[in-house]
Amino acid sequence: MGKEISRRTFLKVAAGAATASGLIPQVRRIALEPFVRPPEEELPGRATWFASTCRQCPAGCGIIVRVINGRARKIEGNPNHPLNHGKLCARGQAGLQVLYNPDRLHNAVRQSGGRGSRIFSPIPWSEALDELTAALQSLRDPQALAVLAGQPSDHLYTILASFLEVVGAPPAVIFDLHTALDGRAECASLSSRWFGEHQLPIYDLAHAQVVFSFGANLLETWMSPVAQSVAYGQMRQSRLGGRGVFVQFEPRLSATGASADEWIPVPPGTEGIIALALGRIIVEENLGRAGKHSDHAHLYRNVSVADAAQACGLPVEELRRLAHLFAETDRPLAIPGGQLTGHTNSKQAMDAVMALNVIMRRLGRHGGVFTPQPVPAERFASPAPTSNLTEILDLVERMRSGDIEIFLIHGANPIYELPAWVGFKEALEEVPLVISFSPFVDETAVQADLILPDHTYLEGWGYQVVSPGADRPIISGQQPVTQPLHDTRSTADILLSLASRLGGAVARALPWEDEAGFLEESSAQLHDNSISTYDARTPAGFWSLWRQHGGWWSKRAIKREPEAVGMPKGAMAVPAAAFQGDKGTYPFHLMPYSSLTLSDGRGANQPWLQEAPDPMTTARWNTWIEINPESARSLAIKDNDMVRVTSAYGSLQAAVVVYPGIRPDTVAIPTGQGHSDYGRFATTRGANVMDLLTPSPAEQGNKFAFCATRVRIEKVGQVKPLARLEDLDGEGRESIR
Amino acid sequence: MAKAVRVSAKEKQDENRRRWGMVIDLDRCTGCQACVVACHAENNVPVVGEQEAARSHSMHWIRIERYWEGEYPNVKARFMPVLCQHCGEAPCEPVCPVFATYHTPEGLNAQVYNRCIGTRYCGSACPYKVRVFNWFRPDFPEPLEQQLNPDVSVRQRGIIEKCSFCVQRIRRVELDADASGREVEDGEVQPACVQSCPPSALIFGDLNDPESEASQLARSRRAFRLLDFLGTDPAVIYLKGGETNV
Numbered sequence: 001m002g003k004e005i006s007r008r009t010f011l012k013v014a015a016g017a018a019t020a021s022g023l024i025p026q027v028r029r030i031a032l033e034p035f036v037r038p039p040e041e042e043l044p045g046r047a048t049w050f051a052s053t054c055r056q057c058p059a060g061c062g063i064i065v066r067v068i069n070g071r072a073r074k075i076e077g078n079p080n081h082p083l084n085h086g087k088l089c090a091r092g093q094a095g096l097q098v099l100y101n102p103d104r105l106h107n108a109v110r111q112s113g114g115r116g117s118r119i120f121s122p123i124p125w126s127e128a129l130d131e132l133t134a135a136l137q138s139l140r141d142p143q144a145l146a147v148l149a150g151q152p153s154d155h156l157y158t159i160l161a162s163f164l165e166v167v168g169a170p171p172a173v174i175f176d177l178h179t180a181l182d183g184r185a186e187c188a189s190l191s192s193r194w195f196g197e198h199q200l201p202i203y204d205l206a207h208a209q210v211v212f213s214f215g216a217n218l219l220e221t222w223m224s225p226v227a228q229s230v231a232y233g234q235m236r237q238s239r240l241g242g243r244g245v246f247v248q249f250e251p252r253l254s255a256t257g258a259s260a261d262e263w264i265p266v267p268p269g270t271e272g273i274i275a276l277a278l279g280r281i282i283v284e285e286n287l288g289r290a291g292k293h294s295d296h297a298h299l300y301r302n303v304s305v306a307d308a309a310q311a312c313g314l315p316v317e318e319l320r321r322l323a324h325l326f327a328e329t330d331r332p333l334a335i336p337g338g339q340l341t342g343h344t345n346s347k348q349a350m351d352a353v354m355a356l357n358v359i360m361r362r363l364g365r366h367g368g369v370f371t372p373q374p375v376p377a378e379r380f381a382s383p384a385p386t387s388n389l390t391e392i393l394d395l396v397e398r399m400r401s402g403d404i405e406i407f408l409i410h411g412a413n414p415i416y417e418l419p420a421w422v423g424f425k426e427a428l429e430e431v432p433l434v435i436s437f438s439p440f441v442d443e444t445a446v447q448a449d450l451i452l453p454d455h456t457y458l459e460g461w462g463y464q465v466v467s468p469g470a471d472r473p474i475i476s477g478q479q480p481v482t483q484p485l486h487d488t489r490s491t492a493d494i495l496l497s498l499a500s501r502l503g504g505a506v507a508r509a510l511p512w513e514d515e516a517g518f519l520e521e522s523s524a525q526l527h528d529n530s531i532s533t534y535d536a537r538t539p540a541g542f543w544s545l546w547r548q549h550g551g552w553w554s555k556r557a558i559k560r561e562p563e564a565v566g567m568p569k570g571a572m573a574v575p576a577a578a579f580q581g582d583k584g585t586y587p588f589h590l591m592p593y594s595s596l597t598l599s600d601g602r603g604a605n606q607p608w609l610q611e612a613p614d615p616m617t618t619a620r621w622n623t624w625i626e627i628n629p630e631s632a633r634s635l636a637i638k639d640n641d642m643v644r645v646t647s648a649y650g651s652l653q654a655a656v657v658v659y660p661g662i663r664p665d666t667v668a669i670p671t672g673q674g675h676s677d678y679g680r681f682a683t684t685r686g687a688n689v690m691d692l693l694t695p696s697p698a699e700q701g702n703k704f705a706f707c708a709t710r711v712r713i714e715k716v717g718q719v720k721p722l723a724r725l726e727d728l729d730g731e732g733r734e735s736i737r
Numbered sequence: 738m739a740k741a742v743r744v745s746a747k748e749k750q751d752e753n754r755r756r757w758g759m760v761i762d763l764d765r766c767t768g769c770q771a772c773v774v775a776c777h778a779e780n781n782v783p784v785v786g787e788q789e790a791a792r793s794h795s796m797h798w799i800r801i802e803r804y805w806e807g808e809y810p811n812v813k814a815r816f817m818p819v820l821c822q823h824c825g826e827a828p829c830e831p832v833c834p835v836f837a838t839y840h841t842p843e844g845l846n847a848q849v850y851n852r853c854i855g856t857r858y859c860g861s862a863c864p865y866k867v868r869v870f871n872w873f874r875p876d877f878p879e880p881l882e883q884q885l886n887p888d889v890s891v892r893q894r895g896i897i898e899k900c901s902f903c904v905q906r907i908r909r910v911e912l913d914a915d916a917s918g919r920e921v922e923d924g925e926v927q928p929a930c931v932q933s934c935p936p937s938a939l940i941f942g943d944l945n946d947p948e949s950e951a952s953q954l955a956r957s958r959r960a961f962r963l964l965d966f967l968g969t970d971p972a973v974i975y976l977k978g979g980e981t982n983v
Contacts, residue, residue, distance in 0.1 A: 071883050074778055076932055087935040093774040102878040219767040219936075226935045233765040233936030243764070258803075258814035259767045261979070265810050485880065597770060607784040607881075608774045615768035615801055616814065621787035628809060660805050660812045680878075685787065723790035725800060 042069065051078050051550025053464055053476035055457035056091040056098070057599060058151040058179055059083070059224040060464040060474075062550045063092065065481040072099060072458055072482045077226070078550050083470045084226040090597055090612055092226070097606035098456045099485065103679030104439050105453040107487040115434070115447050118677075125489055128452050132494075133501045135406055135433055142168035144405040146395055146431075149384075150176030150412025153462030153478060155519060156492045157384035159510065163495050166509040167502070173387045173395050177417035177600035177671065177690070180704055181593070182222050183341025185386040190336065190350045191371070195562040198385070199372045200468035202559075206231035207367035208333035210245045210326055212278075214271040214353045216337025219256040221594040223338075223468050232259070245325070249274060250339060252591050252626065252668045253661025255615040264322070265663050268589045268707055269577025270312040271340055272349025276300065276574055277308035278323045279356055287327035290361040299355055301571040311576065331367035332360050339591075342707030343577040344696055352574050355567070364561020371562040372469035373554070377525035380475055383465040389704040392422070399427040407431045409444055410454065410491055416443040416675065417600055419693035419706075421649055437491045440605060442678045453488040455480070460490055461515050463522070463551065472558050473531075477519075477551035490515055519543075526552050580694035581648045581710030588631075590647065590709045591668040592689040598672030604682035605675075614670065617657045618725035623673040623686030626659035627713070628666070635713060642718040645669070647711045649694040652687035655720040667711065756844035756972060757902055758944035759931070760954040761818055763978035765938035768801045768816035772930035772939065779903060779929030781885045781892075783875035796869040798900040799930055815978065818939070820930070821846060821867045821900035822963060825970030829859035829868065837897075844944075844972055845902055853896035860897055864964050868899045902941070903928035923949040944972065 042048070047066045054061045054075070062081025066074040075095045079086035105120075108128045113119030139145060147164060149157070149172050160172055179185075184200070191197045205211060205218070205228055218228040235244035248260035249271050257263045266274060280303040283293040309316045326332045336353035340346050354369075362368035374381060392414075398404050400423070407428065414424045428434060428447050436448035445451050454460065462478035492515040499510035512518040523546045524539040526532060533555040536542040546552055579589065594600060596615060603609040610621050617624060625645060627637070637643060641656045645667070654669060662668055673686025696705035776782060776798050785794050799820040806813040823846045829838050830846070837852035838859050860868040874894040877885065885891060888905040892898045907926050914921045923942055931939040942951030951974075954960070959977040 068887055073884070073886055074929075084935075086932070087937075088771060088775070088933050089935060090770040090774040093771060093778050093933055096778060096884040097881065100880045100883050102881055219769060225769075229767055229769060229935030230937070232767065233938065236764045236936070237762060238937075253812065253814060255768050258816065263810075263812070597774075607786075608777050611777075611784045611786075611790060611795060611797075612770045612773050613801070615770060615803060615816065618803060620790050620795070630809070660807075660809050661814060662809075664809075721791050723787050723795075725795070725797075726803075727793070 047073070050479065050481040051477070051548065052458065052481055053462065053478040053550065054088065054092045054095060055153065055462075055478070056095055056603070057221065058184070059226065060466040060476040061088060061092060061226050062476050063088065063095070064550070065458060067481055070482060072096060081474075081476070081550065082472055082553050083224065083466050083474055083476070085230050087226050087230055089226050089229075091599060091603055091609060094603065094606045094608040095458060097608055099458045099482070101440070101605055101679065103441070103605060103681075104456070104486060105441065105451060105488070108450070108452045108489070110450055111448065115429075115449065118441070118446060120451070123450070125487070128450060129494065129497060129501070131450070132435065133498060136167070136498065136502060139405060143170060144403060145169040145408075146398065146404045146406070147172040147408045147410070148395065148412055148414060149174055149410045151179055151386075152384055152411055154380070154383045154464050155462045155515060155522070156410070158379070159492050159495050159515070159518065162509050163499060163506070166506050173391050174384055175387050175392050175414065176412045178221065178594065178602070179386055180417075181338055181342075181600065181671070181706065183338035183346070184223075185388045186341035186346055186350065187223075187336070187338075188386060190354060193566050194354055194564055195371055196565050197371045197562065199374070201562065202370040202372055202468050202470070203333055203335050204231075204367050204370060205333065206234040207331060208235060208244055209329045209331040209367065210247070210333070211235070212247050212249065212326055212332070212334045212356070213256070213260070214249045214275060214334065214336055214349070215339025216335045217254045217256045217339070217594070218335065218337065219259055220254060220596045221599055227470055247322070247325070251589065251663045251666045252593070253616070254593065255596060257661070258616065263661070264314070266312050266314075267663065268591065268666060269343040269345060269579075272345055272352040272574035273308045273311050274314070274319070275334065275349070275352040275356055276303045276572060277305045277319050278326060279303070279352065279359055280305055281320055281323035282327045282356075282359060285323075287324060288360055289330065290359075293359055296355070296359045298570070299359075299568060299572050302573055326356070327360065331362075331365070333357065333362060333367060333369070339707065342705055344703060344705050344708055345575050345577045346703065348572070348574040351568055352572055355572060358564050358567060363564060364559070369562060371560045372467065373473045373558040373560050375465055375473045375475060375526075376529060376531065379522045379525050380465050383467055388702075390702040392418070393702055396422055396424055396427045399431050402430050404431050406433045406435070408435050408437070409448070410437040413438070413442045413444045413601070413678075415447060416678075416688065417690065419649075419690045421693065421695050437494075439488060440678055443676055446677045452491070452494060453486070454491045455484050455488050458482060459484040459488070461492070461519055463519065472554040472556065474553040475551045477546055477549070479547050492518070523552070531555060531558070577708065578697040579708050579710050580697055583710065586647065586710035586712045587665070588711050588713060589666040589707070590645075590689075590692060590711045591666055592693070592706055593668055593670055595670040595672035598670075601672045601675065601678075601688070604672050605679040607681050610681055613725045616661070617659065619657060620723045620725070621685060622720075622722055623654045623669065623689070624657045624722055625654040625713070626657050626662050626668040628662050628664040629658050629660055631664045632656065632658045635715065637713075637715055640719050640721050642716045642720050644714045644716050645692060645711050646714070647692040647694055647709050649709070650691045652689070652691055653716060654687055655722050657722065667713065754842060754945065755943040756945045757823070757907065757926075758844070758942065758951055758955065758972035758974065759820075759902070759928075760940045760951045760974045760976060762938045762940070762954070762976040763815070763817060764959075764976065765936040766801075766816045766818060766978070767936055767938075768803060769935060770801060771933045771935055772799050772818060773797055773801065775929040775933035776900070778884070779886055779889070780901070781889050782898075783871070785873070789872065794872050796871070796898070798867070798869070798898070817975070819865060819867060819963070820973065821902075822865050822969065822971035822973045823902060825972065826968055828862040828864060828967075828969060832858040832862045834858070845904060847901065847904070848897065848899055850890060850892050850896055850898065855895040855897065857897060864967055864969065868897050870897050871895060
């Protein structure tokens with residue numbers, strides 16, 4: 001029997017033999033070449049984060065996007081961004097569903113079956129550009145070119161504005177419903193009226209002790225909801241000096257109102273009257289620790305507290321209690337919100353609210369009102385303004401009378417967003433060439449000849465001067481976090497290539513090769529600036545830091561004290577708000593409100609937002625009408641009953657939510673649903689509240705008075721169970737299933 | 738001669754053991770739904786659509802409950818975010834016949850998807866109603882599947898799922914800390930809901946670390962736990978709204 005050789009022994013012997021014979025394997029070092037080369041920054045399983053800007057609303061929050069294998073996977077707030085401090089709202093979180101939306105256009109298309117046919121045939125980009133260039137060249141009068149844009153990125157606005165100026169066309173009309181319901185144009189005009197500033201004022205919510213919000217849904221959609229929610233959290237718990245008191249004046253208890261300590265259900269349109277009465281009491285009784293009020297007594301000369309009490313249905317004693325609550329603290333703050341702008345007396349009402357801050361000496365004080373410090377570079381000095389209704393109606397009139405030959409539309413959906421009475425759709429039919437830049441086939445794009453889809457915001461470049469700002473000047477930078485998913489093209493790039501094709505003065509005014517070149521040049525204006533949070537030796541290095549940080553901001557807080565240079569000189573008065581529709585036929589005030597999740601309807605194609613419950617009603621995926629329990633009883637309607645809502649202008653059907661937080665004379669309907677186009681998740685559900693709105697009463701001029709409509713309600717006899725999170729026991733009380 | 742105290746490896750581990758927990762400050766919560774959407778995005782939670790949502794088949798891992806108090810005009814609405822409470826004495830755990838739901842050493846109530854056979858006993862046992870069942874195969878119409886988080890498995894039809902305290906984020910932070918040879922710092926682990934919450938109503942941390950922000954807040958006199966009388970020992974601590982700590 002031979003001796004067995006163990007494995008170990010065998011290896012020992014083999015290794016010894018190999019060494020002895022010099023047979024150590026020699027391998028030439030040749031790198032393996034894979035068939036597909038991964039990008040260099042890509043580590044399998046590790047995420048790369050890119051900083052950019054959220055474009056789901058005009059606030060301009062900084063975001064960071066988690067990218068794995070070249071695909072965006074999650075959006076979070078940019079923790080270094082001084083506006084939102086790493087936080088993000090529901091709409092911001094849902095941004096991936098804009099990028100990956102299954103109903104996006106994949107390329108430029110011509111509506112080959114004629115407008116409204118929804119029959120699209122793809123066209124090459126070169127052909128689209130040729131056609132656009134030829135159309136512009138054959139334009140008889142440059143005034144016949146019109147552009148409507150919905151809160152464009154400031155870089156696009158700047159390029160667009162220079163383009164229109166040099167070709168001699170009228171400036172772009174800037175409109176979208178979200179900012180219209182915010183009352184952005186009115187708030188800007190308040191700022192310029194009072195402080196001689198075109199930038200929106202900043203309310204230092206975080207440090208105020210008593211906050212009186214007059215119809216500002218500042219924790220939902222108004223202005224900069226994430227920044228305001230961050231401040232709200234601080235106002236509530238994390239500061240010395242105790243918890244702030246928050247009082248909300250509005251006819252319907254909003255989610256913001258639900259977070260307030262007190263909700264004062266004022267009749268629609270009387271918010272300004274209350275503010276005046278509070279001011280009168282403060283001045284008359286010389287309340288507060290801010291010194292004598294004799295300087296301001298003249299403002300309230302003609303105010304009768306008793307009349308105001310009657311107009312707003314509150315006892316004089318209650319008004320006095322509120323005036324004492326407001327004045328007898330060191331840091332009160334009054335905020336004129338977007339809802340005020342929906343009434344015919346908005347200007348006077350906002351003046352009355354702002355005056356409360358002035359008489360309490362709250363301008364430029366801790367927990368008071370500030371104006372933003374402008375960005376110290378000329379390129380960023382004039383961010384996109386917001387047009388008022390007069391400018392929109394003027395555009396519609398010019399379209400209707402055949403003065404417009406080419407109409408370009410970007411980032412807005414006016415056929416859906418504007419009230420039907422404006423007649424935008426009919427006017428658009430009179431325009432020979434309509435070109436939409438929407439990435440989606442929305443209601444307005446369906447009426448276009450060509451759709452030249454822009455990138456979505458996670459694929460595109462841009463920047464935004466943050467307004468209303470935070471405690472310092474901020475530019476939020478936007479950059480592609482991923483390759484474009486489809487064959488889309490940036491609208492700014494289209495404008496730049498149009499300019500170079502048109503040649504001459506136009507090409508000279510817009511010399512940039514592409515939008516990234518424009519952005520790099522813009523960023524260089526801030527290179528070597530002493531207040532920058534970062535700096536580099538060269539402009540190129542500065543530009544790369546710009547992209548790394550997701551924009552530019554000052555390293556220190558710079559707050560500016562506004563000067564009330566344009567404060568009303570004489571006695572203030574707030575007229576009673578006018579409403580359309582007589583009280584007998586139309587017994588209810590209609591309050592359309594911006595949906596927390598769908599905003600003005602732009603969120604309706606994102607299933608995460610459709611499925612996220614409305615915080616107050618817990619309803620999802622549809623339109624509802626909120627009605628006071630007492631009014632519901634008198635009309636014999638219950639939860640989920642379908643009702644027809646009729647105004648002097650139109651009607652719609654919606655399911656009922658019996659809502660304890662609304663005045664008996666008021667009903668409320670959220671915006672956002674009732675799309676006829678805009679993809680599979682948005683269409684065939686709910687109704688569009690804008691169909692009900694009536695023109696503002698004639699003597700009031702052209703105002704977007706979205707709260708000035710009266711309606712009546714009739715039961716239609718059907719029941720539509722809303723997809724609510726809560727279960728109802730039939731008495732309006734609920735339990736979670 | 739003093740007797741050397743020997744600490745066994747197991748005891749040492751017990752000593753350092755974390756208990757992950759969350760503090761929810763109801764005074765800060767505004768009901769804004771940011772946590773709800775953030776959770777859908779992070780955890781590949783499917784969307785069920787209007788019809789199924791109306792039948793209570795929606796699958797939010799965190800929801801905002803809203804409670805009305807009083808009658809008009811003296812009416813008040815209060816918000817309360819509710820997610821898996823990661824109970825120390827979880828009623829869902831003993832009822833699972835296949836040990837799909839179990840307790841991890843650091844206090845997480847975990848759900849092992851590929852053990853789950855869909856009896857839904859755990860969902861019935863849970864007093865907080867935070868366990869959701871996949872009635873259908875999740876549908877992500879192309880290219881929506883690209884939104885999926887590769888760190889989290891997509892659950893199939895027929896199984897129960899629920900909040901995991903974003904265990905994938907906990908593990909990632911632990912691995913990163915390990916790799917650089919340091920301890921996990923307080924506040925470093927942020928579940929998606931906590932990360933997003935604009936008013937910072939949600940705070941996450943180790944309740945066994947007396948220095949952590951979460952455990953300090955949990956000792957507030959405003960603190961209470963949901964359905965505490967059931968003896969479930971939840972790891973989610975609520976802070977009562979409407980009053981101040983200072």
